Amino acid sequence: MALKTRLDTEAINLYYLNARYYDPQVKRFINADNNINTNISLLGFNLFAYCDNNPISYSDYSGEGKVWNWIKDRISKAKKFVEEKVIQPIKNTAINIIDDVINYDRNNTDEQKTYNSHYFSAYKGALVIRIKSDFLTSWSVCNTIFLNHNNDNRSDRAEILNHEYGHYIKEQEIGTAEYLGKVALPSVIYNGLTRVESSWFNSTWMYDNYYNMPWEYNADLNSGIVRPEHKPWAKGIHDLYWGIK
Numbered sequence: 001m002a003l004k005t006r007l008d009t010e011a012i013n014l015y016y017l018n019a020r021y022y023d024p025q026v027k028r029f030i031n032a033d034n035n036i037n038t039n040i041s042l043l044g045f046n047l048f049a050y051c052d053n054n055p056i057s058y059s060d061y062s063g064e065g066k067v068w069n070w071i072k073d074r075i076s077k078a079k080k081f082v083e084e085k086v087i088q089p090i091k092n093t094a095i096n097i098i099d100d101v102i103n104y105d106r107n108n109t110d111e112q113k114t115y116n117s118h119y120f121s122a123y124k125g126a127l128v129i130r131i132k133s134d135f136l137t138s139w140s141v142c143n144t145i146f147l148n149h150n151n152d153n154r155s156d157r158a159e160i161l162n163h164e165y166g167h168y169i170k171e172q173e174i175g176t177a178e179y180l181g182k183v184a185l186p187s188v189i190y191n192g193l194t195r196v197e198s199s200w201f202n203s204t205w206m207y208d209n210y211y212n213m214p215w216e217y218n219a220d221l222n223s224g225i226v227r228p229e230h231k232p233w234a235k236g237i238h239d240l241y242w243g244i245k
């Protein structure tokens with residue numbers, strides 16, 4: 001009777017563990033370990049055993065020596081955590097702040113340069129604080145433009161920044177108190193109303209006419225932005241609202 005020999009690992013059900021073949025059926029390596037375990041354990045001298053026959057507690061990643069899984073895992077996880085969650089963020093934050101300081105130019109007029117900043121920058125003399133918010137886009141209050149990182153890659157980013165700069169100009173003109181009452185508050189109310197579910201306020205009319213409201217139209221006017229959604233009546237309402245004769 002002829003005996004057919006097959007040497008491929010799939011056919012003979014052996015695991016190749018980097019240096020040696022391990023047979024799960026008999027819990028033995030089929031070739032000898034290169035090093036004799038120096039521990040006192042008797043099994044350390046059995047060159048065909050895998051981690052003292054206790055593969056749950058021990059592992060032999062290299063196939064060259066045993067490591068206590070529990071300690072190894074915790075040390076490497078703790079090291080990874082500190083490196084990724086503590087050291088790297090601190091490093092990145094420090095680098096980004098230094099980057100912002102170096103690039104800070106109070107009279108900057110380049111919109112893209114403003115969007116490239118991490119935490120703060122300036123645009124035409126206005127302080128720009130970088131924010132990241134899914135709900136709010138960008139806004140301007142207290143003589144500061146709050147520019148959302150979510151707009152960094154939008155094609156209309158220059159328009160967004162200039163619109164906020166238009167609000168900033170108005171606040172410079174009328175002062176923060178009047179600005180809060182005539183721009184910030186109506187804007188917050190209008191935005192809130194468009195989010196009221198199942199009501200007239202959540203209609204397309206509210207969204208379509210956002211930039212026709214006198215406080216928004218004013219920001220567009222101050223920054224020279226002309227939008228297709230601007231209605232012929234917006235200028236008249238604007239002048240009435242601001243007491244312009």
Ligand SMILES: [Zn+2]
Pocket residue numbers: 163164167216219
């Ligand atoms: Zn606005």
